[in-house]
Amino acid sequence: MTLHGSPTPDFTRFTCPAALRDRPQIVMGHGGGGALSRDLIEHVFLPAFGNPVLERLGDSSVLDVPGLLAGGGRLAFSTDSYVVRPLVFPGGSIGDLAVHGTVNDLAMSGAQPLYLSAGFILEEGLPITELVGIVNRMAAATRAAGVDIVTGDTKVVERGHGDGVYINTAGIGVVPPGIDLGPHQIRPGDALLVSGTLGDHGMAIMSVRESLEFEAAIASDTAPLHGLVARMLTACPEIRLLRDPTRGGVATSLNEIADLAKLGLEIDEQAIPVTPVVANACEILGLDPLQVANEGKLLAVVPAEAAEAVLAAMRAHAYGRESTILGRVVADHPRLVVVRTAIGGTRVVPMPIGEQLPRIC
Amino acid sequence: MKHLAEYRDADTARRLAAEIGRIVTRPWAIMEVCGGQTHSIIRNGIDQLLPPEVEMIHGPGCPVCVTPLETIDRALAIARRPETILCSFGDMLRVPGSREDLFAVKAAGGDIRVVYSPLDAVKLARATPNREVVFLAIGFETTAPANAMAVKLAAREGLKNFSLLVSHVLVPPAIRAIMLSPGNRVAAFLAAGHVCSVMGTWQYPPLAREFRVPIVVTGFEPLDLLEGIRRTVVQLEAGRHELENAYPRVVNERGNEAAQQVIAEVFAPVDRAWRGIGVIPESGWRLAEAYADFDAEQRFDLAGITAVESPLCKSGEVLKGGLKPNQCPAFGKECTPRTPLGATMVSSEGACAAYYNAGRM
Numbered sequence: 001m002t003l004h005g006s007p008t009p010d011f012t013r014f015t016c017p018a019a020l021r022d023r024p025q026i027v028m029g030h031g032g033g034g035a036l037s038r039d040l041i042e043h044v045f046l047p048a049f050g051n052p053v054l055e056r057l058g059d060s061s062v063l064d065v066p067g068l069l070a071g072g073g074r075l076a077f078s079t080d081s082y083v084v085r086p087l088v089f090p091g092g093s094i095g096d097l098a099v100h101g102t103v104n105d106l107a108m109s110g111a112q113p114l115y116l117s118a119g120f121i122l123e124e125g126l127p128i129t130e131l132v133g134i135v136n137r138m139a140a141a142t143r144a145a146g147v148d149i150v151t152g153d154t155k156v157v158e159r160g161h162g163d164g165v166y167i168n169t170a171g172i173g174v175v176p177p178g179i180d181l182g183p184h185q186i187r188p189g190d191a192l193l194v195s196g197t198l199g200d201h202g203m204a205i206m207s208v209r210e211s212l213e214f215e216a217a218i219a220s221d222t223a224p225l226h227g228l229v230a231r232m233l234t235a236c237p238e239i240r241l242l243r244d245p246t247r248g249g250v251a252t253s254l255n256e257i258a259d260l261a262k263l264g265l266e267i268d269e270q271a272i273p274v275t276p277v278v279a280n281a282c283e284i285l286g287l288d289p290l291q292v293a294n295e296g297k298l299l300a301v302v303p304a305e306a307a308e309a310v311l312a313a314m315r316a317h318a319y320g321r322e323s324t325i326l327g328r329v330v331a332d333h334p335r336l337v338v339v340r341t342a343i344g345g346t347r348v349v350p351m352p353i354g355e356q357l358p359r360i361c
Numbered sequence: 362m363k364h365l366a367e368y369r370d371a372d373t374a375r376r377l378a379a380e381i382g383r384i385v386t387r388p389w390a391i392m393e394v395c396g397g398q399t400h401s402i403i404r405n406g407i408d409q410l411l412p413p414e415v416e417m418i419h420g421p422g423c424p425v426c427v428t429p430l431e432t433i434d435r436a437l438a439i440a441r442r443p444e445t446i447l448c449s450f451g452d453m454l455r456v457p458g459s460r461e462d463l464f465a466v467k468a469a470g471g472d473i474r475v476v477y478s479p480l481d482a483v484k485l486a487r488a489t490p491n492r493e494v495v496f497l498a499i500g501f502e503t504t505a506p507a508n509a510m511a512v513k514l515a516a517r518e519g520l521k522n523f524s525l526l527v528s529h530v531l532v533p534p535a536i537r538a539i540m541l542s543p544g545n546r547v548a549a550f551l552a553a554g555h556v557c558s559v560m561g562t563w564q565y566p567p568l569a570r571e572f573r574v575p576i577v578v579t580g581f582e583p584l585d586l587l588e589g590i591r592r593t594v595v596q597l598e599a600g601r602h603e604l605e606n607a608y609p610r611v612v613n614e615r616g617n618e619a620a621q622q623v624i625a626e627v628f629a630p631v632d633r634a635w636r637g638i639g640v641i642p643e644s645g646w647r648l649a650e651a652y653a654d655f656d657a658e659q660r661f662d663l664a665g666i667t668a669v670e671s672p673l674c675k676s677g678e679v680l681k682g683g684l685k686p687n688q689c690p691a692f693g694k695e696c697t698p699r700t701p702l703g704a705t706m707v708s709s710e711g712a713c714a715a716y717y718n719a720g721r722m
Contacts, residue, residue: 210477283365285477336720343374343583345406348720353698 026126031156048139049149072177076111079170091219095138098167107226111173123162145224183260185240188331191307196322202292223296235313236306251290255351267327368582377587378410395553396423403715418682424500425708430668433458440471448482449497479511486523506620509627524657534644540572551579554608561616580608637677676703686716
């Protein structure tokens with residue numbers, strides 16, 4: 001037996017859901033800090049995330065970082081909040097995003113992610129079964145990523161004041177000695193790498209949210225990238241900088257990189273990896289794949305002479321099989337990102353303003 | 362991408378550009394009427410491949426850009442009413458009205474939905490019988506058939522809560538107005554392929570004869586545009602002024618007669634104000650008398666709403682080809698995509714936005 005139909009039976013994490021039976025939906029009281037809150041913790045969160053640190057149920061958790069800090073490692077700390085409609089979508093759920101997003105934020109500093117916090121803002125009326133489904137996916141994501149959720153919080157907002165579930169996660173990790181990523185390391189001539197196809201997550205969300213049907217289903221690319229990053233850093237500890245191009249897409253990340261490094265970036269239009277179905281969907285809607293969100297891809301700036309070695313390491317990893325060289329860092333046009341078009345022209349990639357708007361025709 | 366890659370081939374593009382360079386002997390100003398073509402020219406860097414003698418002037422063919430301020434203000438007034446749902450194509454949301462845009466009204470509680478087809482708005486009206494659903498029906502001849510079908514469908518179903526705020530505009534009267542405008546420099550036109558796929562090409566030979574101006578029906582991919590430009594230059598150099606169809610895989614002389622029939626039934630010609638340009642006689646469509654019940658202007662009594670445009674915005678000059686976007690004194694200063702003074706800076710098809718986003722400062 002499993003909790004409310006979780007996809008993979010896991011007897012070690014089973015507790016009796018009876019206490020939740022008379023409340024099939026989230027009510028305001030679940031956020032009140034009293035017995036109902038306790039019910040949620042005992043019957044939803046602990047069974048999913050349970051570990052010795054979390055089970056102490058303290059206001060915060062003191063963590064043993066085994067020996068790493070003493071050896072010259074540094075602590076990385078990050079937080080992000082997750083709001084997405086629908087809560088479950090092809091390829092993932094808000095729970096996957098909440099784990100992968102913070103894990104990836106840590107990984108982009110070269111850190112090995114260790115511990116996460118999870119804050120839930122639940123809307124009155126949310127079916128408990130839906131929450132359990134999301135939490136179970138989230139738990140599976142933490143196990144796959146090798147991180148623990150060690151502290152958490154729950155609030156409930158009135159019906160109509162939230163989209164079912166909002167999740168905030170914060171995470172800490174340890175940056176190994178000798179690793180120092182950042183824009184200050186970037187030099188003209190460095191190579192710009194990308195770990196796979198662009199725009200899958202954003203178009204997956206858009207296709208279900210707007211009930212658009214393309215010739216094949218588009219699945220989100222949501223994935224934890226710290227394993228890929230570890231392989232890359234082994235191949236080349238001198239990697240200059242890593243970024244995960246989430247909201248705002250690669251266009252946003254590239255503009256941030258160019259701006260912080262005070263250098264130019266040049267990318268080749270023909271090198272931009274996009275699956276045919278995403279390319280077609282973007283074409284139909286008048287969207288630019290460079291501006292569409294990713295949740296399982298990274299951009300890397302690496303010394304030119306190490307580019308092939310890093311690329312080989314990336315392609316050997318499950319989340320980097322379609323890695324490719326996207327372009328290069330140049331001394332010309334500082335702070336501008338320029339695309340060399342397929343037919344030999346150039347154009348600047350602007351920093352996207354807000355959300356992308358489908359064009360009229 | 363299948364069926365597209367063949368029209369984006371870099372070698373053929375360079376060959377066509379070189380061919381244009383060989384045949385041109387003196388300066389020519391050629392206007393692409395359609396905003397989609399402007400977007401493609403800038404995005405692919407096509408103008409950078411052309412010889413200096415060939416100057417592309419970006420015409421008034423972005424429907425978002427030429428929708429009059431008054432119509433935007435009327436849409437805003439409709440959207441502010443508690444009983445209405447305003448449906449619009451995405452890129453209209455950021456177009457500034459006199460004081461605010463649709464995004465601002467949405468944030469203040471207005472119910473504004475982005476739709477991909479007017480039929481989605483009909484569906485919404487069917488599903489929400491106690492709300493007034495208004496579709497902001499803008500666009501050239503290309504979007505008119507679907508808008509007309511939406512009205513016919515609503516009429517057939519007897520939907521009482523569906524209406525259109527119509528601001529349709531037409532290409533041939535705009536060509537006439539440009540040729541008649543004082544100081545006109547346009548020597549030839551690329552006619553918009555999508556418009557001609559609906560309307561056919563039969564409207565254009567009289568214009569070509571009357572104004573002794575070559576008109577070449579042109580598609581949207583790099584090779585389509587280069588071929589259209591090449592044929593235009595061949596005509597100009599030979600002193601010919603004919604209609605030519607360089608987009609035969611989509612366009613024929615008669616066009617889509619079923620679509621033209623629906624348009625003729627639902628719409629009637631009207632003098633229409635073009636933003637930044639002024640009133641052009643018989644240059645638009647309004648709802649025909651038989652469908653006046655579906656006219657949002659009558660339903661919501663909007664005649665009192667009038668508007669005055671920013672004196673700083675020279676979008677009218679830009680749309681007529683008198684100014685390049687980056688020659689406007691406000692370009693990149695008071696007027697940017699974040700703070701647009703005119704619609705040409707808003708839509709990704711607008712000439713000013715195309716210049717700004719591609720870094721043509």
